[in-house]
Amino acid sequence: MTRIRAISAGLGAFLITSLAASVLLAGEAAERSDLTPKDKARVASVTRPTEDFSKAEGFELMQGGAGTSPRGVSADSFSDFSANITFAEEEEFKLGNALFRKLWVSSPSSTQASDGLGPLFNARACQSCHLKDGRGHPPEGDRDHTSMFFRLARPAATTEEQAKLDRLDAASLPDPVYGGQLQDQAIPGMAAEGRMAITYVEQTVNLSGGETVTLRRPSYSVSDLNYGPLDPTTTLSPRIANPMIGLGLIEAIPEEDIRALADPDDLDGDGISGKAQRARDHRTGEIKLGRFGWKAQNASVRDQSSSAFAGDIGISTPDDIRHFGDCTEKQTACFEAATGVQPRLGDTEAPDPVLELVTFYAKNLAVPKRRDVDDAQVLRGKEIFYASDCIACHRPKFVTSRKAENKAQAFQLIWPYSDFLLHDMGEGLADGQAVGDATGREWRTPPLWGIGLTQVVSGHSFFLHDGRARNLTEAILWHGGEAEAARKAFAAANPEDRKALITFLESL
Numbered sequence: 001m002t003r004i005r006a007i008s009a010g011l012g013a014f015l016i017t018s019l020a021a022s023v024l025l026a027g028e029a030a031e032r033s034d035l036t037p038k039d040k041a042r043v044a045s046v047t048r049p050t051e052d053f054s055k056a057e058g059f060e061l062m063q064g065g066a067g068t069s070p071r072g073v074s075a076d077s078f079s080d081f082s083a084n085i086t087f088a089e090e091e092e093f094k095l096g097n098a099l100f101r102k103l104w105v106s107s108p109s110s111t112q113a114s115d116g117l118g119p120l121f122n123a124r125a126c127q128s129c130h131l132k133d134g135r136g137h138p139p140e141g142d143r144d145h146t147s148m149f150f151r152l153a154r155p156a157a158t159t160e161e162q163a164k165l166d167r168l169d170a171a172s173l174p175d176p177v178y179g180g181q182l183q184d185q186a187i188p189g190m191a192a193e194g195r196m197a198i199t200y201v202e203q204t205v206n207l208s209g210g211e212t213v214t215l216r217r218p219s220y221s222v223s224d225l226n227y228g229p230l231d232p233t234t235t236l237s238p239r240i241a242n243p244m245i246g247l248g249l250i251e252a253i254p255e256e257d258i259r260a261l262a263d264p265d266d267l268d269g270d271g272i273s274g275k276a277q278r279a280r281d282h283r284t285g286e287i288k289l290g291r292f293g294w295k296a297q298n299a300s301v302r303d304q305s306s307s308a309f310a311g312d313i314g315i316s317t318p319d320d321i322r323h324f325g326d327c328t329e330k331q332t333a334c335f336e337a338a339t340g341v342q343p344r345l346g347d348t349e350a351p352d353p354v355l356e357l358v359t360f361y362a363k364n365l366a367v368p369k370r371r372d373v374d375d376a377q378v379l380r381g382k383e384i385f386y387a388s389d390c391i392a393c394h395r396p397k398f399v400t401s402r403k404a405e406n407k408a409q410a411f412q413l414i415w416p417y418s419d420f421l422l423h424d425m426g427e428g429l430a431d432g433q434a435v436g437d438a439t440g441r442e443w444r445t446p447p448l449w450g451i452g453l454t455q456v457v458s459g460h461s462f463f464l465h466d467g468r469a470r471n472l473t474e475a476i477l478w479h480g481g482e483a484e485a486a487r488k489a490f491a492a493a494n495p496e497d498r499k500a501l502i503t504f505l506e507s508l
Contacts (some may be wrong), residue, residue, distance in 0.1 A: 046397070064369075064414060065084075066084040068366060070369065078133040078453070079132055084408045086408075099126075104124050108338050116316070119314060120331070121187075124313065135462070136148050136241030136458075147240055151172075151239055154233040154235065161173055177230070178227065182236075198238075200216040202214050203217060217428075252410065253291075275442070276421055282300075282307075293444070296422060306319035306320040306355060311326050315340070364406075372503075377499075377503045399412065399414075417447055423442060427481075451463075472506070
């Protein structure tokens with residue numbers, strides 16, 4: 001009997017029972033204000049990890065709750081609106097979709113409602129990075145750089161800068177010349193900042209059963225810098241675009257339920273020490289739970305959207321009034337360019353309702369329904385996933401708040417397979433870049449729903465924050481730090497069990 005079968009037969013039952021107890025206690029301790037005592041009991045029961053892997057769980061097919069897309073598998077599987085929004089809201093969704101796809105142009109332009117691009121930028125439209133609302137990719141072969149960029153940050157150089165970070169007035173400090181991210185495109189007449197350069201070194205990993213897997217370890221640099229050198233302390237953090245599905249449901253998860261899962265000092269001794277990220281709300285300045293972005297640096301879908309408008313496209317919004325995008329004071333020509341602000345429309349380049357509509361669109365992209373939930377191999381893979389304690393970070397289920405902003409997201413049983421906390425993923429995945437409360441080794445647990453449709457929707461199977469993993473097996477084998485035990489369990493399993501686990505993930 002392999003190690004994984006031993007875990008599944010014996011220790012797995014203990015882990016699941018213990019986790020069920022911890023979830024129940026966490027739910028009680030969280031004291032959600034939106035639930036009656038009867039509701040609390042229902043939520044604790046329905047979110048308790050299953051112990052029965054002989055069949056699918058109730059409602060498991062509908063992983064996005066009542067809003068789950070009923071459509072079959074296609075290249076547009078991530079682009080459907082939530083099935084339970086109203087007819088009037090469908091119009092808002094379609095208007096937001098049009099704005100999400102809109103190509104912005106430089107100023108001045110005859111298309112006055114669409115100008116203001118850059119002057120330095122990474123993409124001309126939201127859709128350019130999130131093609132078909134899916135996952136980005138590294139620039140390989142004939143694939144361009146558009147859906148991947150370098151986040152730039154440096155440590156504090158003065159006590160004042162450190163105090164700014166401590167107060168969360170900034171999540172990170174930008175490079176003095178190049179700002180918070182490297183812009184590899186520019187409007188006519190202006191030089192782009194530089195180009196991303198990636199090299200890979202391959203390494204072989206031996207798995208049980210005589211199988212071997214080749215991982216590729218990336219090294220990153222910047223070429224063709226046009227504004228002088230980077231600060232010597234500036235770090236490069238590559239980021240691919242995240243899938244867009246289920247964002248409104250994630251925002252509707254009660255903050256108490258996510259915080260209840262945090263164990264930053266590993267008081268229970270299980271080796272998992274998830275940490276809640278803190279982020280400032282762009283409009284109110286309040287400190288809230290961060291839950292969006294690779295390091296959970298944004299608290300809401302709207303904050304994530306406004307950050308992308310300014311940082312990726314160079315378009316100002318009411319929540320991020322940077323008419324010149326990510327330009328810095330050292331880039332004087334950038335501030336001499338015309339902006340796209342039209343006083344008759346508002347005081348920013350993308351005034352409301354533009355930001356509101358794009359946010360509504362992003363919040364209501366439906367999660368696709370599960371596939372093959374009753375398949376024997378899928379159920380076996382699910383059992384292995386649970387028994388290997390992958391669910392310590394990739395928590396299967398939540399019930400959203402009854403007080404959700406939109407009824408479509410209220411009181412829904414959802415299956416994102418994430419705790420939305422920060423975890424140390426080991427030196428192999430470290431980017432050395434601190435963001436808010438996240439260290440250079442910590443990343444937010446990414447939700448897994450929809451992961452099995454990556455090839456169909458996005459046309460590739462690159463995973464992790466920088467797309468280094470070329471398939472799900474490689475992605476698992478890059479796990480380290482708090483996920484080291486789960487990685488070892490996967491590597492030690494027999495080939496049939498590893499295949500079953502991958503088949504389960506592909507069903508999500």
